[in-house]
Amino acid sequence: AIQEKDFVKACIKCGLCVNACPYDTLDLATIQSSTVTGTPFFKAREVPCYMCLDVPCVPPCPSGALDINLLKNDSEEMDISKARMGLAVINKETCVAFWGIQCDACYRACPLIDDAIIVKTERNERTGKHAYLIPEVSANSCTGCGLCEHACITELPAIKVFPRAMVMGKEGSHYIKGWDADDEKRLNDIKKVEKYSEDNSGAIDYLNNSDDLFTDD
Ligand code: SF4
Ligand code: SF4
Ligand code: SF4
Known part of the structure; x- marks a missing residue:
């Protein structure tokens, strides 16, 4: 997007x-x-x-x-x-599912249920008897529609949509998943862009050269 x-x-x-x-x-x-x-x-x-x-x-x-x-x-x-209007982010401190209270309001509200948002089960060590049912958002599929934020049951939403550029981060070219063909392709794409910039640096320098704008005449 x-x-x-x-x-x-x-x-x-x-x-x-x-x-x-x-x-x-x-x-x-x-x-x-x-x-x-x-x-x-x-x-x-x-x-x-x-x-x-x-x-x-x-x-x-x-x-x-x-x-x-x-x-x-x-x-x-x-x-x-x-x-890709944004990305939903969950605050683990205020989301009551992380306390052990059963809530799946955001999960049920999501039009891409079980894709953009899933519910994971984890053992509740505090009680020793129960499970946590924990929502998790997938950045690959979340559209940022905000239906989850709208549905969240806490006083202020524990799940909230932010601009993707604010929350996505960026891995850069130093870290590559060697076992993932798509990620290798990402590195190759970065290399192609860098090579293009090097090959065309003369033209770019020429365009950015403003020396002739400041003459003594
Ligand atoms: S206001 Fe809406 S329709 Fe108009 S240019 Fe912006 S995005 Fe497009
Ligand atoms: S923002 Fe929309 S797509 Fe993303 S998790 Fe929430 S309801 Fe699902
Ligand atoms: S509700 Fe429908 S028309 Fe309105 S912003 Fe979403 S997709 Fe567009």
Whole structure:
């Protein structure tokens, strides 16, 4: 999916996606909002994204900030599960499932149940008799729709959606899973980009060279 910084650059702040959403999920940010003024955003605790199968908010976008091609699956059909609006993060301190209380509200609310979010069982050593049923989010599948945040039973949500760039981290090129062909491909892709930059450094230096802008004439 398009990165948040690229999205902010591409969005022309026309509000067509906001008008197209049947759930009134989206709003345009004001100067008091947590994101760039004029860009669409939503407060998942109040109104989450319901992951409409026909994704009516995307086709009206005239700028490509919301890119229909990023949502197409192998059969060239729109697939909302490819959306990456954010990533749900669970706070182990306030999620009561980590206390041993049975709660699966977020798990049940997830449209990608058993994919974007699973429930793991662990032995409760404190009681010696019970199991913990612990929710776990998969960064590979979570769309950031916020239905889990909306459903969370704690006073303030123990599961919350954040921008992916804020919480994903980045492994860099020093760590590679040698046993994973996809991860080897990631290293090869990084090498190709570095080689391209080296091969074209003359052109880039030329473009960035501003010496001739500052003459004595
Ligand atoms: S996919 Fe989400 S944001 Fe888009 S129209 Fe449906 S509910 Fe609204
Ligand atoms: S339709 Fe596209 S360009 Fe217009 S506000 Fe929405 S995201 Fe931005
Ligand atoms: S934000 Fe929550 S409900 Fe939505 S896909 Fe991710 S884990 Fe599931």
